[in-house]
Amino acid sequence: MKYHFDFASVLAQWSLLLEGAWVTVQLSFLSTVLGFVLGALCAVGRNSRHELLRRAVGVYVEAIRNTPLLIQSYFLIFGLSSVGVTLPIMVGAVLALVINIGAYTCEIMRAGIESIHKGQLEAADCLGMSKVQVFWHVILRPAVERVYPSLTSQFVLLMLASSIMSSIGAEELLGIANRIQSDTFRNFEIFLVLWVVYLALSYLMRLGFWLLGQLVFTRRRKLGTPL
Numbered sequence: 001m002k003y004h005f006d007f008a009s010v011l012a013q014w015s016l017l018l019e020g021a022w023v024t025v026q027l028s029f030l031s032t033v034l035g036f037v038l039g040a041l042c043a044v045g046r047n048s049r050h051e052l053l054r055r056a057v058g059v060y061v062e063a064i065r066n067t068p069l070l071i072q073s074y075f076l077i078f079g080l081s082s083v084g085v086t087l088p089i090m091v092g093a094v095l096a097l098v099i100n101i102g103a104y105t106c107e108i109m110r111a112g113i114e115s116i117h118k119g120q121l122e123a124a125d126c127l128g129m130s131k132v133q134v135f136w137h138v139i140l141r142p143a144v145e146r147v148y149p150s151l152t153s154q155f156v157l158l159m160l161a162s163s164i165m166s167s168i169g170a171e172e173l174l175g176i177a178n179r180i181q182s183d184t185f186r187n188f189e190i191f192l193v194l195w196v197v198y199l200a201l202s203y204l205m206r207l208g209f210w211l212l213g214q215l216v217f218t219r220r221r222k223l224g225t226p227l
Contacts, residue, residue, distance in 0.1 A: 009184045010193055020176030021197060027090075027172055028159040028205070031097035035158070036151070038098060039105020040140070046110050057106065064103035070164050072096050077168045093165040093172075101158045108150050112143030145217050152209040156202055163198075173197060 045057040064072065073096035077087060087095065116139055124134045144151070166175035173194065181190045 003188070005189065006186055007189050007193070010180060010186050010189045013180045013184075016176050016180060017173070017193070017197065020171060020173040021201065023170070023172040023176075024159065024162055024201065027093060027097060027162045027165065027170070028155075030094050031101055031158055031162070032155045034094070034098045035101035035105055035155075038102035040109050040144075042102060042106035043109035043113055046106060047113055061103045061106050064100055065107075069096065069100050069161055070167060072100060073165065073168050089169045093162075093168060093170045096165070096168075097158060097162060100161075101154065104154055105151065108147050108154060109143060111150075112145075112147035113139060115146055116142060148209075148213055148217065152206065152213075155209070156205050159201060159205055160198060 042057045042060065045053045046061070048054055073093065076096050076099075077089065077092040080087065120138050120142075124138045129137070162172055163174040165172055166178060169175075171179075177190050177194045181187055184190065
């Protein structure tokens with residue numbers, strides 16, 4: 001059985017693919033920034049002295065990490081709409097990704113925070129540093145620096161997972177590809193192109209994080225430590 005490859009009909013829709021890729025980039029950027037903030041705050045809460053706060057964050061982390069992202073996104077878009085809470089598709093997609101990545105970022109950041117030696121905190125107190133200075137210079141920045149490679153991998157996985165948002169109506173890269181596939185019936189070609197585009201986005205995202213690491217973590221750059 002011979003198969004006639006026809007990429008022309010697929011590549012003729014390059015403007016739509018570019019539009020879908022741009023939506024994927026927007027979803028990934030917003031979710032990465034907001035998810036990191038949420039995860040860092042939750043990591044601080046998980047190491048808090050207040051037991052109630054620790055338990056609340058623990059329930060959130062376990063509930064999110066042990067349920068599928070697809071179910072979480074369906075709940076936010078379709079579940080809430082059934083009780084009168086309607087979210088725009090893109091808002092719901094970003095919210096679902098932020099809530100999901102926040103739980104994973106929390107655990108990664110918690111590991112980074114717990115790796116800070118108590119002697120460093122005692123030294124900061126001896127130097128008369130304020131609590132804000134201690135948190136920023138002694139805890140948060142060193143913690144992020146230590147877990148930066150793990151955060152990078154997790155955020156790249158987030159970008160790839162954003163393809164799930166096509167199931168709730170978000171017209172990101174996979175959603176656009178499905179539309180092109182239904183018009184051209186070129187299943188093999190469209191998904192091969194999709195594979196290449198996602199691969200390119202992954203490498204570009206890793207490059208962006210590497211450049212950011214070179215800019216922010218000057219000590220690692222001077223020591224030649226990989227990011």
